[in-house]
Amino acid sequence: IAGITQAPTSQILAAGRRMTLRCTQDMRHNAMYWYRQDLGLGLRLIHYSNTAGTTGKGEVPDGYSVSRANTDDFPLTLASAVPSQTSVYFCASSELLTEYGYTFGSGTRLTVV
């Protein structure tokens, strides 16, 4: 592992099903983030975690939950998927208060049908 690993790369999911998107980093960054990216809307923050054991809500948290049991892992769960959750999901990490920005995973393309 080098950087951030997301899984799966892509998924087609039936509406109403539960789904967990996985995110693992090996940089020992304190902060981790989940974004969704939709055409014309840019990156929107779903949830974030400034350190292991803590999480916070971003701009569009409804329908999603996260946990941060340790420094490396930050899974995102869709409890009951809906078509409006069709999007590309990016996990990112950073040191807090950094001028080096965020490191992004390669993304998960999710289609809810």
Place this chain on the structure above:
Amino acid sequence: GQNIDQPTEMTATEGAIVQINCTYQTSGFNGLFWYQQHAGEAPTFLSYNVLDGLEEKGRFSSFLSRSKGYSYLLLKELQMKDSASYLCAVLDSNYQLIWGAGTKLIIKP
């Protein structure tokens, strides 16, 4: 509310220079980032400005004016591989990144 504006799309010619503008209105300011994102890929870090002025990094330069809420990314000697979306993002008073929708740059031969 918080708002970041940048043009939706720009076209430029290989070998030329292009300037991508970004204006912002945010609750507090702790720095401005530019990211590059090729189609189907993750964003990658280009630059960070927190003080007024120009930061040069090879073919890419980024400028910031905090009093005007304005930044630009300048790309020189354009190459076909520079075809990508360029995202402007501001770190607000809570140290959260606020993102613009991105500017799609099309490079023509």
